[in-house]
Amino acid sequence: MKAFGAEIVVDRDRWNEFESGWRCKPGNAFCVVAPRNVEELRSVVRKCVADRLPLVPQGALTGLVGASVPDDTGTMVVVSTQRLKSVRHFSACDGIIVAESGLRLSDVNALGLPHGLMLGIDLGADPSIGGMVSTNTGGSRLLRYGGMRQHLLGAEIILADADATLITHLPLVRKDNSHIGWSNLVAGAGGSFGFVSAASIALDPVPAQQATALIALETLDVLPLLVGRLRMTYGELLSACEGMSSGAIEAVLRHRADIRQPFAFGVPNYTVLVELSTSVEPDMLDLDALLLSKLASMFDDAALAISDIVVAPPEKAWGLRHAISAALALDGDVIGLDVSLPLEQLPAFRERWKARLAAEVPWARLCDFGHCGDGGLHFNLVRPHATAMSDQSDSIQYIREAICREVNALEGSFSAEHGLGPANAQIYSALIPACEQKFVRAMKSIVDPYALLSRALPR
Numbered sequence: 001m002k003a004f005g006a007e008i009v010v011d012r013d014r015w016n017e018f019e020s021g022w023r024c025k026p027g028n029a030f031c032v033v034a035p036r037n038v039e040e041l042r043s044v045v046r047k048c049v050a051d052r053l054p055l056v057p058q059g060a061l062t063g064l065v066g067a068s069v070p071d072d073t074g075t076m077v078v079v080s081t082q083r084l085k086s087v088r089h090f091s092a093c094d095g096i097i098v099a100e101s102g103l104r105l106s107d108v109n110a111l112g113l114p115h116g117l118m119l120g121i122d123l124g125a126d127p128s129i130g131g132m133v134s135t136n137t138g139g140s141r142l143l144r145y146g147g148m149r150q151h152l153l154g155a156e157i158i159l160a161d162a163d164a165t166l167i168t169h170l171p172l173v174r175k176d177n178s179h180i181g182w183s184n185l186v187a188g189a190g191g192s193f194g195f196v197s198a199a200s201i202a203l204d205p206v207p208a209q210q211a212t213a214l215i216a217l218e219t220l221d222v223l224p225l226l227v228g229r230l231r232m233t234y235g236e237l238l239s240a241c242e243g244m245s246s247g248a249i250e251a252v253l254r255h256r257a258d259i260r261q262p263f264a265f266g267v268p269n270y271t272v273l274v275e276l277s278t279s280v281e282p283d284m285l286d287l288d289a290l291l292l293s294k295l296a297s298m299f300d301d302a303a304l305a306i307s308d309i310v311v312a313p314p315e316k317a318w319g320l321r322h323a324i325s326a327a328l329a330l331d332g333d334v335i336g337l338d339v340s341l342p343l344e345q346l347p348a349f350r351e352r353w354k355a356r357l358a359a360e361v362p363w364a365r366l367c368d369f370g371h372c373g374d375g376g377l378h379f380n381l382v383r384p385h386a387t388a389m390s391d392q393s394d395s396i397q398y399i400r401e402a403i404c405r406e407v408n409a410l411e412g413s414f415s416a417e418h419g420l421g422p423a424n425a426q427i428y429s430a431l432i433p434a435c436e437q438k439f440v441r442a443m444k445s446i447v448d449p450y451a452l453l454s455r456a457l458p459r
Contacts, residue, residue, distance in 0.1 A: 033078070065424060085099075085103045100198045170200040227343060244320070331365070
């Protein structure tokens with residue numbers, strides 16, 4: 001540990017802060033370091049390569065797949081980016097920021113807001129830029145703004161080789177075909193193709209107004225038709241389309257006295273949150289009136305089976321949606337699956353698994369929600385606190401794998417936006433074609449010849 005330098009080694013009594021993450025088993029680090037600049041980071045990588053110590057890049061610890069925490073062997077060096085927070089470039093007229101990997105999403109938005117700019121990825125957490133690149137973060141407004149790949153103009157990475165080779169492509173322009181676009185390979189790789197130290201990011205205009213509504217559906221069967229109608233009707237004004245099951249909403253109402261049931265007749269089978277947003281000022285376009293008028297015609301369409309529509313202020317509509325995760329955690333242990341499906345497959349898939357779960361694992365309560373507009377689904381099961389997890393560990397793994405296999409068979413994804421990591425390593429090994437896995441290993445042998453950056457992918 002002395003070899004890393006006392007100024008960058010985190011105090012031993014604080015290591016537990018860096019050894020635990022959300023929804024993953026705590027680990028045991030060999031050492032925890034927090035470099036102050038890229039040269040110190042490269043020095044750490046060189047020492048780890050020389051001693052063959054595995055590296056764990058760690059940002060804001062908001063990940064859900066375990067890739068940013070060490071395992072329990074005590075052999076891994078956790079490299080925190082919390083001190084790598086420099087803004088190397090910011091241009092309001094170009095709408096571009098070049099930020100080091102430890103800068104938070106909230107930091108970027110605070111810098112951009114006075115200039116009418118933001119990074120249009122909406123999340124319940126406040127991740128680091130490096131973590132967002134490594135997981136190709138999506139979020140609730142992917143329909144409008146896309147994920148991190150759509151914002152990533154270039155990156156700077158440090159390879160896990162003897163010299164800690166620094167490869168930099170941080171363009172200050174949005175159009176650049178002078179490189180082969182390797183940064184898109186880094187996005188979503190969980191840090192396994194190099195340590196992301198900085199990124200060049202395209203920003204989005206801050207909306208001048210937003211309008212939201214909650215749509216109660218009698219049956220989920222109509223969801224593909226409804227989403228298609230919303231996209232066709234509102235076009236580029238549609239910025240979010242979120243789904244919430246009755247189980248998810250009921251959990252919020254149990255634990256949040258400040259959030260009221262939005263519908264007069266009770267919690268519906270399924271609720272869709274619709275958001276419109278625009279940079280056009282209200283004196284030129286009444287967004288609330290537009291939302292309501294078009295939804296009124298949809299309400300009258302019997303094919304959509306809409307039982308109620310409530311136009312709610314954005315803070316109330318999103319308050320309900322963003323309260324779900326915390327409420328489920330209060331109900332019990334959350335077994336989270338982050339999947340995506342072709343939209344036409346989603347209703348039947350959900351109904352099949354709702355029935356199967358009731359028959360095979362009756363202790364599990366289905367409380368799903370997610371980004372139904374893009375086929376994303378947080379297919380969460382809640383195990384009540386009164387039930388011992390050890391009693392269901394085998395069935396949990398069996399159900400998780402069975403769900404992911406069916407998602408894969410339907411041409412969906414078993415990791416829609418949480419990235420790759422230990423939590424889905426077995427699924428990756430089982431479902432990703434062998435030829436692709438061989439190709440990935442060959443690529444990694446170039447950028448990580450000693451397999452020291454392998455936390456995100458199976459060894």
